[in-house]
Amino acid sequence: MIDFSLTKEQQELVEKYKDFTNRVIIPVRDKYDESTEFPWEVIKKAYDEGLMNGPVAKKFGGQGFDVFTSCLASEETGAGCIGIGISMDANTLGLTPLIIGSSENQMKRIMGELTERKAVMAYCLTEPNAGSDVASISTTAIKKGDKYIINGHKRFITNAEVATYLTVFALADPERGARSLSAFIVPADAPGVKILPRMRKMGQRGSVQNEIIFTDVEIPAENIIGSEGYGFIFAMKTFDRTRTGVAALSLGAARSAYEISKDWAKNRKQFGKPISANQAIAFMLADMATKVELARLMTWKAAWYYDQGLKTPGKLSAMAKYYASDIAMEVTTDAVQIMGGDGYSKDFPVEKMMRDAKLCQIYEGTNQVQRLVISKAILK
Ligand SMILES: Cc1cc2nc3c(=O)[nH]c(=O)nc-3n(C[C@H](O)[C@H](O)[C@H](O)COP(=O)(O)OP(=O)(O)OC[C@H]3O[C@@H](n4cnc5c(N)ncnc54)[C@H](O)[C@@H]3O)c2cc1C
Structure with missing residues (x-):
């Protein structure tokens, strides 16, 4: 049913x-x-x-x-x-x-x-030479007695400068490479953790990102999550859950931009009639409404599959993430277009929604990477 x-x-x-x-x-x-x-x-x-x-x-x-x-x-x-x-x-x-x-x-x-x-965490996976290619991570966490010593460099880390704890992915044995990738809980105020100045960016400016340098950061061995070698699995399983969250955020922005521009189109008069009376505008709104509905269906299905413990949650969350963020980009851009000069103005929220939407196509795996995940799943 x-x-x-x-x-x-x-x-x-x-x-x-x-x-x-x-x-x-x-x-x-x-x-x-x-x-x-x-x-x-x-x-x-x-x-x-x-x-x-x-x-x-x-x-x-x-x-x-x-x-x-x-x-x-x-x-x-x-x-x-x-x-x-x-x-x-x-x-x-x-x-x-x-x-x-x-x-x-x-x-x-x-x-x-x-x-x-009332504090927050940060998720530290990405590095200067390991963006889409997570397996290229080079940060290390070497066990010495009852401690791990962490050295390395993370980048684009959301919440870094305000986090109390960092969840850090690092190699426990560089010789074994990504097979030794492990996850650790690192207090953000541990000696040797250096948070670099905030990233300057186009959108989602109500969030902060920083690079982090780890120099001989000592943490108790008990701060490992699970055991050595589980990092890659934890990172991917995390995304199976959280990519649907990115889909949902994108869907929310698309919905808002659609609603704001629809109201605008019904009220703004040019050539003696509301601009929504022109088929060119009405059809844009019809497409926007349809895309929002489809993005919600895909997001809900991916989430439902995950919650039921059914197979292929990774494929579905990748589909939801790329579809919802792609349509968020399209719908917010169309909302700006429908509102004309006012859409481009900071006096209305759609220009910000358009700038914000762009990032959803990039983080938690770019939308090209989502297609890699999907194509691997369907072609294996
Ligand atoms: C604002 C912001 C917040 C972020 N927050 C976090 C965070 O909290 N924690 C964290 O760990 N990371 C975070 N990230 C990092 C984010 O996940 C990466 O930026 C993303 O995974 C892409 O990596 P990259 O930027 O190095 O791009 P690259 O990997 O260099 O990719 C560049 C381009 O090449 C394409 N590409 C790469 N490989 C392939 C391929 N095999 N096939 C086709 N196309 C390919 C990509 O799709 C992209 O278009 C954040 C990034 C940003 C910008």
Whole structure:
């Protein structure tokens, strides 16, 4: 049986995140787009209202969301501001390897501290020479007695400058290369962790990214997540979950841009009639509405498959991520077009949505990499 209706609890959750977006995120999104500061006031309020750490089990202080529920939440935050939404979701990204592979004690310790301090995590995979090609990572974590010593260089790390803990992927044995890739919990204030100045970027400026240099950073051996050699699996399993989240953020922005430009088209008059009375504009809106619906279907299906523990969640989350972010780029661009000069103006939100959408085609694996994942799955 197929049923597209949401349960009462899911509808209430959507309303809760929608209300938070309207009340807390939208009023400050331009401020953070201008300042490029980390939106601490939003994060603290999200903690106060119990809206952080969605996918973490309730017993650790999270909300116990499955992937589907996380997507419902991310669509709403993305509808307000993908940049601020990703600041919240990058915390989840940093936590996901722990959700997948940490011990109960590690989770208790980390979540205890995050909740107490209303703090965030960061996920540290990408390096200067290892972007799409994760297997080229060269950061090392060498075991010495009861410690690991970390050396290396990470780049484009969301939340880096504000994180309390970093989830760091490094080689435990450089001779074995990517087969020894492992994941570690690293306190961001450990001696030898150097966070470089914030990245200057086009969109999603309500989030922060930095390079990080690790020089002889010592962490207790017990800070490894799972065991040595599980890093690659944890990284890929993380993306199987979180790429649907990027799809949901993208979908939210596409939905908003479509709705704003539709209202505009119905009200803006040229040549004595609303511009929506021209078939050229009406058909653009029809295409935008259809793309938004299709992106939601794909996102929901990928999330549902993951939650049911069915096969090929990676293929479906890759499809959802690339489709939803591609259509977010198209729909936000069309929204700017429909609004003409006003669409291009910072007095209206669609130009920011267009800049923000671009990044969803790049992070958590570019959309070319998503097609690699899909083609490998369908051709094997
Ligand atoms: C703002 C921002 C936030 C980010 N946040 C994080 C984070 O929190 N944590 C983290 O670890 N990383 C993060 N990233 C890194 C992000 O995941 C990488 O930028 C992305 O995976 C691409 O890597 P790259 O930039 O090195 O591009 P490259 O890998 O150099 O790719 C350049 C181009 O070549 C294409 N390409 C590469 N290989 C192939 C191939 N085999 N076939 C076809 N095309 C190919 C790519 O699709 C792309 O178009 C972030 C990046 C940005 C910009």
